[in-house]
Amino acid sequence: MDALRSAIQPITHNLPAPVRDLGVSIIGESCYQALLLDVDVENTECIKYAISKGLGIGIIAASSIVKVPQIVKLVNSKSAEGVSFLSYLLETSAYLITLAYNVRNGFPFSTFGETALILGQNIIISVLVLKYSGRASMAAVLVAVLAAGLATLFAENVLDMKTLSYLQAGAGVLGVASKLPQIVAIQQQGGTGQLSAFA
Numbered sequence: 001m002d003a004l005r006s007a008i009q010p011i012t013h014n015l016p017a018p019v020r021d022l023g024v025s026i027i028g029e030s031c032y033q034a035l036l037l038d039v040d041v042e043n044t045e046c047i048k049y050a051i052s053k054g055l056g057i058g059i060i061a062a063s064s065i066v067k068v069p070q071i072v073k074l075v076n077s078k079s080a081e082g083v084s085f086l087s088y089l090l091e092t093s094a095y096l097i098t099l100a101y102n103v104r105n106g107f108p109f110s111t112f113g114e115t116a117l118i119l120g121q122n123i124i125i126s127v128l129v130l131k132y133s134g135r136a137s138m139a140a141v142l143v144a145v146l147a148a149g150l151a152t153l154f155a156e157n158v159l160d161m162k163t164l165s166y167l168q169a170g171a172g173v174l175g176v177a178s179k180l181p182q183i184v185a186i187q188q189q190g191g192t193g194q195l196s197a198f199a
Helices: 002-012 017-037 044-063 068-077 085-104 113-132 136-154 161-177 179-189
Strands: none
Touching: 002 017, 017 044, 044 113, 068 113, 085 113, 085 136, 085 161, 085 179, 113 136, 161 179
């Protein structure tokens, strides 16, 4: 263990300030000290915490591109055949509620960041589905309605936490229900059309 520590410490003790600051902001001063500076691999609490944070960041990173194949497929084909707008609308609504709930509760971004990123991608997909379905004017209406919903969900003087908690409880059901219109669309059209394999 001492050999590992003596090999790693010269590196960890000389990290540039921005890298050190990033590490401290992710795992905290005490765990940064224990894991990176002291190289204490027996500090199970800090190891668990660092793994948890790492997984959260990994999930956020993966979610930043999870819907990109669907966006690319829609743009390349210029067709929304087989993609259910209602499905994306319901899923987007569920993510919007979940995002507001997490932000208003002050939870760390690493615990809900994927929600924000997937929400943004869902909005893009919804707009593309409307555009390629010949309803481009409805895209502006959709964005306006979503913006109004976002403002309402984030406004503490408009929507109290108790009501938002009830909405959050229903968001899971809404998310699951969002898959049904897509299943119906696939069944009715006899194929997946422009639906991405990842979707």
